[in-house]
Amino acid sequence: MCDQTFLAATFGPCDSCGKASPLMNIYIKNDAINYCSFCMEVMACQGLQSGETLASLKKESDSLKKKLEEERGKLNDIELHQVAEKVEMLGALSIKTKRLLKGHGNKVLCMDWCKDKRRLVSSSQDGKVIVWDAFTLNKEHGVTLPCTWVMACAYAPSGCAVACGGLDNKCSVFPLSLDKNENLSAKKKAVAMHTNYVSGCTFTNSDMQLLTSSGDGTCALWDVESGQLLQSFHGHTADVLSLDLAPSETGNTFVSGGSDKKANVWDMRSGQNIQSFESHESDINCVKYYPSGDAFASASDDSTCRFYDLRADREVAVYQKDSVIFGASTVDFSLSGRLLFAGYNDYTINVWDVLKGTRVSVLFGHENRVSRVRVSPDGTALCSASWDNTLRIWA
Amino acid sequence: MAEGSKDQGGVGTTDPEEDSPNMIVYRKIEDIVTRIQDEKAGGVAIRTVKSFLSKIPSVVSGADIVQWLMKNLSIEDPAEAIHLGSLIAAHGYIFPISDHVLTLKDDGTLYRFQSPYFWPSNCWEPENTDYAIYLCKRTMQNKARLELADYEAENLARLQRAFARKWEFIFMQAEAQVKIDRKKDKAERKILDSQERAFWDVHRPVPGCVNTTEMDIRKCRRERNPHRVKKSVYGVPDDGQSQPSPIHISSQPTRKPTKEDVQKEITFLNVQLDRHCMKVSKVADSLMSYTEQFVEYDPFVSATEPSNPWISWRGRVGISRDPSQQRVKKWSFSLEEALKDPAGRDQFLKFLESEFSSENLRFWLAVQDLKRRPLQEVASRAQEIWQEFLAEGAPSSINLDSHSYERTSQNLKDPGRYSYEDAQEHIFKLMKSDSYARFLRSNIYQDLLLARKKVSLLYSNTIVYFYTRQILYFPLHYISYSALVILQIRINHEVILEIKQPGRIYNVVKISPNFTRCNISNAYTLMHHTI
Numbered sequence: 001m002c003d004q005t006f007l008a009a010t011f012g013p014c015d016s017c018g019k020a021s022p023l024m025n026i027y028i029k030n031d032a033i034n035y036c037s038f039c040m041e042v043m044a045c046q047g048l049q050s051g052e053t054l055a056s057l058k059k060e061s062d063s064l065k066k067k068l069e070e071e072r073g074k075l076n077d078i079e080l081h082q083v084a085e086k087v088e089m090l091g092a093l094s095i096k097t098k099r100l101l102k103g104h105g106n107k108v109l110c111m112d113w114c115k116d117k118r119r120l121v122s123s124s125q126d127g128k129v130i131v132w133d134a135f136t137l138n139k140e141h142g143v144t145l146p147c148t149w150v151m152a153c154a155y156a157p158s159g160c161a162v163a164c165g166g167l168d169n170k171c172s173v174f175p176l177s178l179d180k181n182e183n184l185s186a187k188k189k190a191v192a193m194h195t196n197y198v199s200g201c202t203f204t205n206s207d208m209q210l211l212t213s214s215g216d217g218t219c220a221l222w223d224v225e226s227g228q229l230l231q232s233f234h235g236h237t238a239d240v241l242s243l244d245l246a247p248s249e250t251g252n253t254f255v256s257g258g259s260d261k262k263a264n265v266w267d268m269r270s271g272q273n274i275q276s277f278e279s280h281e282s283d284i285n286c287v288k289y290y291p292s293g294d295a296f297a298s299a300s301d302d303s304t305c306r307f308y309d310l311r312a313d314r315e316v317a318v319y320q321k322d323s324v325i326f327g328a329s330t331v332d333f334s335l336s337g338r339l340l341f342a343g344y345n346d347y348t349i350n351v352w353d354v355l356k357g358t359r360v361s362v363l364f365g366h367e368n369r370v371s372r373v374r375v376s377p378d379g380t381a382l383c384s385a386s387w388d389n390t391l392r393i394w395a
Numbered sequence: 396m397a398e399g400s401k402d403q404g405g406v407g408t409t410d411p412e413e414d415s416p417n418m419i420v421y422r423k424i425e426d427i428v429t430r431i432q433d434e435k436a437g438g439v440a441i442r443t444v445k446s447f448l449s450k451i452p453s454v455v456s457g458a459d460i461v462q463w464l465m466k467n468l469s470i471e472d473p474a475e476a477i478h479l480g481s482l483i484a485a486h487g488y489i490f491p492i493s494d495h496v497l498t499l500k501d502d503g504t505l506y507r508f509q510s511p512y513f514w515p516s517n518c519w520e521p522e523n524t525d526y527a528i529y530l531c532k533r534t535m536q537n538k539a540r541l542e543l544a545d546y547e548a549e550n551l552a553r554l555q556r557a558f559a560r561k562w563e564f565i566f567m568q569a570e571a572q573v574k575i576d577r578k579k580d581k582a583e584r585k586i587l588d589s590q591e592r593a594f595w596d597v598h599r600p601v602p603g604c605v606n607t608t609e610m611d612i613r614k615c616r617r618e619r620n621p622h623r624v625k626k627s628v629y630g631v632p633d634d635g636q637s638q639p640s641p642i643h644i645s646s647q648p649t650r651k652p653t654k655e656d657v658q659k660e661i662t663f664l665n666v667q668l669d670r671h672c673m674k675v676s677k678v679a680d681s682l683m684s685y686t687e688q689f690v691e692y693d694p695f696v697s698a699t700e701p702s703n704p705w706i707s708w709r710g711r712v713g714i715s716r717d718p719s720q721q722r723v724k725k726w727s728f729s730l731e732e733a734l735k736d737p738a739g740r741d742q743f744l745k746f747l748e749s750e751f752s753s754e755n756l757r758f759w760l761a762v763q764d765l766k767r768r769p770l771q772e773v774a775s776r777a778q779e780i781w782q783e784f785l786a787e788g789a790p791s792s793i794n795l796d797s798h799s800y801e802r803t804s805q806n807l808k809d810p811g812r813y814s815y816e817d818a819q820e821h822i823f824k825l826m827k828s829d830s831y832a833r834f835l836r837s838n839i840y841q842d843l844l845l846a847r848k849k850v851s852l853l854y855s856n857t858i859v860y861f862y863t864r865q866i867l868y869f870p871l872h873y874i875s876y877s878a879l880v881i882l883q884i885r886i887n888h889e890v891i892l893e894i895k896q897p898g899r900i901y902n903v904v905k906i907s908p909n910f911t912r913c914n915i916s917n918a919y920t921l922m923h924h925t926i
Contacts, residue, residue: 057657064664075674083679087687090696098705135704149612167612199613206767215613225769239613249735249763250823252813259614269813273663282419283614292685294678301416303423309682311673323468323479325423327416336693338686345420346482355683362475368605380694381705387609395694395705 014039072314080307080316084355090338093351093361098381099393101132103139107387109166109371112202114155117378121162122391123150129164131176134383134393141176143184152201152212163191163210165198171212173224192222200243204268211254211268213240219256221268233266235273242286248293255296257284263298265310277308279315286330290354291337297354299328305342307354319352321359330372335379343370349384349394365392416614421486421516428488431455431463432508439463444505452582454492454505461501477501485607487515490593495544495601497593507586513594515608521598524565525628527554529595531569536576541588546602572629594628688728692721723843727835730827734759746839747830754791755822755830758784762819766812777810785818795821 010023016039023034035043106126113120119140123129127148131141147168154163156173165171171192174184192198196215203210204221209230213219219233219240238259246253253274257263263284265275282301289296295309295316305328307317319340326346333340339360340352349363349370368387375382382394431438439459444451457480464476480499483489489506490497499506513519530551533541543551558565576584600606652660691697699721718738726733726742733739740760747753761780768776784793785803795803799821806814834840 054654054657057654057661058652061657061660061664064661064668068664068667071668072672075672077674078676078679080675080679080682083676084683087683093695095695151613197613204767205763208767208769215616223770226771228770230770239616241613249731250819269816275667276663282414283416290682291689292682294685295682301419303420309675309678311681312675312678313667313670313672314675316675316678321469323464323470323475325427325479326420326482334693334695336686336689336696337682338690338693338696346479348478355686362472364474364478378694379692380699380703382695388605393705395703 010034016043072312075312076314080355081357084357087355089356090353090360093339095351095361095363095382095394097365097392098395099134099137101134101137101391101393102389103130103132104128104389104391106389107368107371108385108389108391109149109151110153110164111372111374111383111385111391112153112155112162113374113376113383114159115157115377116159117376117380119155119159120374120383120391121153121155121164122385123153123164123166124389125149129153129162129174131162132391134381141184143174143188145172145185149197152198154202154210156203156207157205158207161207163201163203165192165201165212167197169194169196169198169214171198171201171210171222173210189224189227191224191227192220193227194218194220196239199239199241202243202245204245205249211243211245213243213256215239217258219243219254219266231268231271233271233273235264235266235276236260236262241283244288244296246293247289247291251293255287255289257287257298259283261300263287263296263308275310275313277315279306280304282327285328288331288333291333291335297331297333297340299331299342301327303327303344305331305340305352307340317354317357319350319357319359321350324350329370332373332375332382334375341373341375341382343373343384343386345369347386347388349373349382363394366390417610418516421514424483424486424488425514425516427464427468428483428508430467431460437463437467441508450582451492451505451585453586454507457491457500457502457504457506460489460499460506473501485597485605487513487593487597487607490589490596492589495592495596496604497596497600507589507593509593510587510590513590515597519594519598519628520608521595521628523554524558524561524631526550526595526599527558527565528568528572528629528631529591530554531565532572532576535569535573544601550599568629568631692725718843720844720846723840726840727844730823730831733831733834742839742843743831743834746834746837749839750830750833752830754784754793755826757791758793759819759822759826762815765815768812773812774810777807777814780815781807793818793822794825 009025011020012023012034013020014023014036015034017036019036021036021038024037024040026033026035026040101122104122104124104126105128106124108122108124111120111122118135119131119133121129121131125148127145127150129143129145129150130139132139143164145164145166145168147166150164150166152163152165152171156162159176161173161175163171163173170190171194172188172190174188177184177187191210192201192212194212194214194216196217198212198214200213201210208224210222210224211219212222217234217236217238217240220229221231221233222228223230233256236256236258240256240258242258243254243256245251246255252268253265254268255263255265261278261280261282261284263277263280264273266272267274277298280298280300280302281304284298284300286299287296288298290307294311295307297305297307299305303324303326304318304320306315306319308314309316319342324344324346326344328342328344330343331340333354338354340354341349342352343349347364347366347368347370349366350359351361351363352358353360363384366384366386366388370384370386372385373382380395383391384394385391430436432441434440439455439462441453441455444454460480461473461476464470464480465473468476468479470476470479477499480489481497484491484497484499484506487497488509489499490509491500492505492507494504530543530547533543533547534551555562576587579587598608692699694703718736722736722738726736726739733743740756744753744756747756758780761784765773765776765780783789784791785795785800795818799817803815803818806817
């Protein structure tokens with residue numbers, strides 16, 4: 001490897017060691033490097049570029065971060081709640097429990113609405129997944145998974161299948177048959193395979209693709225029929241706890257939140273991390289897009305919910321109160337994006353005015369942590385799942 | 396950077412466990428509880444209360460705590476303060492002196508503060524042996540206040556069976572504890588006994604009460620020091636048989652960032668710096684206008700039509716033959732909104748077909764469908780789309796600029812779900828600037844918006860109740876039937892259209908006395924003008 005014979009065009013002090021010797025003139029990334037052959041070899045062996053070390057790279061990264069903060073800070077000319085002062089105040093909301101879904105024998109961890117606006121699927125700690133007709137309180141399907149802590153469940157857009165996963169590190173898809181006698185467990189198809197628990201799952205706009213997030217720090221896009229991994233998303237440095245698909249029909253992005261306190265926006269086509277937001281002080285438990293797709297909200301164990309705008313690339317609102325000290329586990333927007341429903345570990349759901357930043361209402365009723373809140377597809381009702389084994393429909 | 400972390404608290408280095416979600420809440424509660432007890436700084440008065448023959452040391456009334464919470468945490472609703480206080484109790488920081496159930500009441504009920512030794516932030520996970528010792532100890536002392544509750548007696552019986560072999564040892568430990576306790580001062584003992592009981596009320600709660608020590612399994616893995624939780628309440632040496640809890644697997648140490656990681660970060664940061672971002676003022680305006688535009692469709696904020704099915708006990712009635720005007724109005728907000736609604740898509744397609752220019756929209760829809768196909772079908776479907784829309788002499792040839800055309804045909808050498816992204820975007824922009832605007836001006840759209848030709852069914856449950864009685868009173872003047880409706884004209888000049896199935900009144904209109912007869916299509920028009 002050592003090549004002492006080369007055409008020396010110049011003779012002088014080496015850029016690296018300073019000794020006067022014949023210099024090799026090369027260009028690395030448009031930078032002229034004039035090293036003596038010994039330093040050149042040292043550099044080649046260590047695989048460094050332009051003599052960078054880990055420490056100098058970190059310094060560069062830190063200075064870039066500072067510069068980025070400064071640049072972004074220049075755009076922060078006013079606060080959202082200040083601009084929103086001209087918006088009309090919301091009238092007093094009267095939201096009450098309209099249905100109480102009992103039937104789970106253990107903590108309900110997740111739920112999802114069907115596109116028909118009345119059915120929903122819920123999953124619990126004891127491995128049971130139940131499909132309900134929320135209008136009539138009828139349990140239409142029930143499956144028992146062989147694992148406990150089913151933390152993720154999703155309804156397929158067609159309404160013909162459900163996906164669920166959890167501690168088994170897998171996400172399985174079950175077709176829903178109208179035949180009550182059919183054993184749904186037999187038709188289970190394991191689609192996603194992770195190396196740690198599955199924390200969230202959602203179908204993309206069709207029944208054919210499934211997006212999952214996992215405790216192994218990655219998110220992944222799967223083809224349901226073949227079980228093939230279409231794209232994986234690396235970038236979180238800790239468990240990914242939640243994800244949400246952008247609401248646009250032509251959109252190809254999604255946002256994920258994790259225990260590394262970061263919320264990342266990803267491009268589904270390339271697997272690249274497009275944007276990243278880090279302002280929470282603890283785990284981000286849930287992320288949800290604003291209905292227009294230009295912003296998203298997050299719920300965290302630091303007892304705050306935050307609102308981030310993608311075009312301004314920064315946090316634009318924080319929803320917090322002195323009396324709210326327990327972590328927020330879940331968030332969802334009302335249809336117009338004016339209200340933010342957030343479920344907390346203090347058994348309540350707080351309703352925040354997204355624009356003004358104030359709390360509009362508190363919903364009491366659950367007797368244990370609220371694990372998930374979801375607004376129905378037509379915006380008429382809110383469903384909440386809780387560790388008290390029940391689900392409530394609020395309207 | 397290292398300087399920054401030392402600013403927190405002054406004592407000791409930052410403990411990695413301080414970051415764990417439970418700890419964050421515990422520290423906040425501890426801050427509150429410390430402030431409540433600090434009488435000089437506006438806390439509540441902790442005093443000794445005289446009761447019958449004895450004195451109750453070191454207590455506070457529930458009402459006082461509720462008052463303090465409302466004042467110091469800016470809580471307006473006492474119910475909220477009671478809820479928060481009950482949670483603080485449920486986690487074991489305050490407790491009622493004469494009840495196992497840990498809730499806060501806004502009255503004269505007396506409460507005591509838990510000793511920091513027993514605080515949950517010390518990561519207790521007491522073993523059943525300790526619990527057995529505790530229950531056993533209680534039975535040894537002849538005090539009415541220490542009598543076991545029913546559920547405790549049951550627990551004790553269960554533990555006796557489970558620890559049959561160890562029972563002598565447990566008994567001895569209990570006796571030793573009783574001896575130690577006897578040496579303490581009477582008042583002190585009362586306090587310590589109650590605190591000990593509250594501790595067990597948290598870790599072995601009354602059946603039916605929430606066990607606040609339960610943890611979210613996703614956060615359990617991060618307990619870095621599983622051994623810390625194994626210390627015994629009564630100093631019983633760990634006999635080594637207890638296995639470490641299965642959830643306390645030592646988590647893999649967080650990977651130290653490598654050079655590649657940092658280089659990736661630098662590339663990422665450079666991309667971010669190049670990104671053009673909008674000012675918050677502009678963004679705020681955009682968010683506000685979006686919300687304003689859609690607020691009338693938001694059932695939680697405005698009264699929408701039809702009425703909320705979850706609130707009125709009657710379920711959804713009838714099927715809309717035509718989408719409501721409000722829904723049609725949404726299609727004019729943007730092309731995206733129009734395409735999001737299946738009815739909007741259909742109407743737009745119908746309009747384009749009438750102009751013989753539907754290939755653009757059909758192409759767009761075909762590409763959307765392509766993205767939703769299972770992997771196996773993607774390649775063949777992509778070829779089909781090419782043949783139909785883009786190939787030489789294609790039946791529904793679309794107009795693409797040469798650049799996109801080139802790109803797309805390149806992509807098709809290795810067809811995938813995103814092969815047509817460029818083309819689809821181009822066609823979308825074309826539709827937006829051209830045919831979408833014409834659609835909004837078209838008769839097809841305007842008719843729906845102003846509900847000119849067809850009438851949408853109303854959810855008329857209330858009308859049934861109101862008019863049914865009247866129908867009984869006013870004799871029928873004229874009646875006519877069609878397949879779906881019955882038309883009645885009553886002598887009070889009401890024209891009533893009744894839907895045959897499911898037998899509901901569709902609408903009622905009062906007309907001029909000159910009307911004696913009309914056919915059904917006229918009746919529709921009549922209904923319509925008066926709506």
